[in-house]
Amino acid sequence: MRAEPPRKKKKVDPKKDQAARDRLKKRIRKLEKASQELIPIEDFITPLKFLDKSRQRPQVELPFEESERRALLLKKWSVYKQQEHDMERDAIRAMLEAQQKALQELKLESPELYAEAIKRDPRLFPFEKEGPNYTPPISDYQPPEGRYNDITKVYTQVEFK
Amino acid sequence: MAAPVKYTLSGVTRGWRRMERLWAGSLGSRSLSLATAPSNNRSPWRLLGALCLQRPPLISKALTPLQEEMAAVLRQIEIEQSLYSDHELRALDEAQRMAKKKADLYDDEQDEKDILLVQDLEDSWEQEFQKFKPGDRVTADKKNDRTSLHRKLDRNLVLLVREKLGDEDVWLLPQTEWQPGETLRGTAERTLGTLSENNMEAKFLGNAPCGHYKFKFPQALRTESNLGAKVFFFKALLLNGDFSQAGKKGHHVWVTKDELGDYLKPKYLTQVRKFLLDL
Numbered sequence: 001m002r003a004e005p006p007r008k009k010k011k012v013d014p015k016k017d018q019a020a021r022d023r024l025k026k027r028i029r030k031l032e033k034a035s036q037e038l039i040p041i042e043d044f045i046t047p048l049k050f051l052d053k054s055r056q057r058p059q060v061e062l063p064f065e066e067s068e069r070r071a072l073l074l075k076k077w078s079v080y081k082q083q084e085h086d087m088e089r090d091a092i093r094a095m096l097e098a099q100q101k102a103l104q105e106l107k108l109e110s111p112e113l114y115a116e117a118i119k120r121d122p123r124l125f126p127f128e129k130e131g132p133n134y135t136p137p138i139s140d141y142q143p144p145e146g147r148y149n150d151i152t153k154v155y156t157q158v159e160f161k
Numbered sequence: 162m163a164a165p166v167k168y169t170l171s172g173v174t175r176g177w178r179r180m181e182r183l184w185a186g187s188l189g190s191r192s193l194s195l196a197t198a199p200s201n202n203r204s205p206w207r208l209l210g211a212l213c214l215q216r217p218p219l220i221s222k223a224l225t226p227l228q229e230e231m232a233a234v235l236r237q238i239e240i241e242q243s244l245y246s247d248h249e250l251r252a253l254d255e256a257q258r259m260a261k262k263k264a265d266l267y268d269d270e271q272d273e274k275d276i277l278l279v280q281d282l283e284d285s286w287e288q289e290f291q292k293f294k295p296g297d298r299v300t301a302d303k304k305n306d307r308t309s310l311h312r313k314l315d316r317n318l319v320l321l322v323r324e325k326l327g328d329e330d331v332w333l334l335p336q337t338e339w340q341p342g343e344t345l346r347g348t349a350e351r352t353l354g355t356l357s358e359n360n361m362e363a364k365f366l367g368n369a370p371c372g373h374y375k376f377k378f379p380q381a382l383r384t385e386s387n388l389g390a391k392v393f394f395f396k397a398l399l400l401n402g403d404f405s406q407a408g409k410k411g412h413h414v415w416v417t418k419d420e421l422g423d424y425l426k427p428k429y430l431t432q433v434r435k436f437l438l439d440l
Contacts, residue, residue: 055244070234077231091438095371098435102373102393106345109204109391116344117369124367129398132218135295136314 039155205388206375210348211336212356213371213436214363216310216318216399216415220298222440223315252279307414318415319437321424322356327382332414332424334433336392345370349395356413363397371396372436374429394436 062070107114224232245253255278298314306312322335337352339345346368353363370393377389414424418439421430 050244055250057241057243057245060241073230073234076227080227095436095438098372098432099369102370105373105375105391106370106393109206109208113208113345117346119368121365121368124365127364129217132221132315134221135298136219136311138294138296 037157039157042153207387207390208339208345208348209336209390209392210339210345210352211334211392211394212320212349212352213334213394213396213433214320214353214361214399215396216320218316218440219314221315248279248282255279307416307420308412310415312415313417316417317438317440318417319421321414321416321421323412323414327379331426333429334394344368345393346395349397353397362400364400366396366398370394372432374432376428394433396436 103114103117106117310318312318320335321332323330323332325331335352335356337348337355339348343351346365350365353361372394374392374394375389376392377383378387383389416424418434418437421433421437425433
């Protein structure tokens with residue numbers, strides 16, 4: 001080993017290694033770009049079995065009275081909804097006014113309490129509450145036992161750097 | 162409420178706090194600045210924090226006739242515009258096959274899928290549905306018991322308490338006197354605690370009061386700096402829990418907005434009705 005002449009390849013080696021590494025990195029980047037699939041939105045894709053023609057219902061010819069009744073009902077419904085909206089808007093406005101008046105009174109009383117009252121409440125949100133159902137909850141209800149297989153498809157997306 | 166005794170106590174504390182404020186004002190620590198309440202020595206009103214505890218509805222309201230009609234029409238339209246489902250296709254196929262069998266009297270299509278007819282499936286589903294007994298929509302309304310939480314499941318219920326103010330027995334929303342050193346919302350929370358002995362959990366909807374009520378004391382009780390009181394109402398939603406006491410100390414009642422008129426005095430009522438939403 002001592003008799004070997006010294007090797008003169010020191011300058012070229014790092015350059016070659018660098019070049020090799022860059023080529024590898026380029027290839028990796030190309031692969032990552034190619035595998036960037038978007039997660040499919042299942043609602044927007046019609047399953048093929050629903051494009052079958054035998055599934056289509058025959059067009060129903062509505063009698064004249066029926067279509068008239070429906071049109072009149074829609075008009076009544078729109079009037080009813082408008083009244084409902086007006087009532088809700090007035091109720092909300094009354095509540096806001098009452099709150100503003102209360103705050104004004106509080107301001108007259110003591111500015112510190114007013115300042116405290118105006119502050120945001122960080123514990124208010126997130127606020128979750130289940131809405132009213134059709135029937136009230138049954139006390140001591142025993143749900144039927146059984147196992148289930150969860151077949152929801154879970155997609156993961158690779159982060160592109 | 163022992164009004165004169167409380168006044169002298171708070172008068173003493175107010176004087177002392179005024180001295181404290183002179184050198185502690187710049188520190189600005191929260192409890193100190195609230196405790197000073199400098200305007201108290203100027204304004205003759207006493208502060209009370211009240212609690213508007215609401216039980217949100219458990220079931221949805223019954224539909225009006227117009228809503229029923231509209232719902233029926235929408236269901237019709239949905240059926241008309243839709244495609245045949247698997248179940249319906251199967252029913253159509255079986256109807257065809259039955260018609261063929263009767264017409265041709267051939268038995269070449271053996272009983273492959275005739276084990277379970279569509280009709281049998283529907284019958285079994287119907288039976289299973291009948292077995293399930295859902296909760297009753299109309300409950301304590303039968304007894305008309307106003308103190309129970311299970312009445313009027315489709316409306317918002319508000320808590321009313323009966324207390325003695327001076328000489329008379331008065332129905333009002335639960336309230337307590339404000340103490341220096343706490344916010345008004347803290348007063349309302351304290352009211353909740355004393356009422357229920359920490360049995361009820363409520364979610365307070367923000368720091369600001371939703372309404373107020375001003376009243377002056379009768380001439381006998383009025384003094385120079387004690388003209389009357391201001392009550393500030395805070396809204397809270399009842400999450401769970403109920404009264405542990407069976408109406409011992411004061412009487413309590415859960416009422417809807419319409420029934421408030423049976424209990425509250427007119428001026429108080431008008432102020433309270435402003436901030437209650439009647440669905």
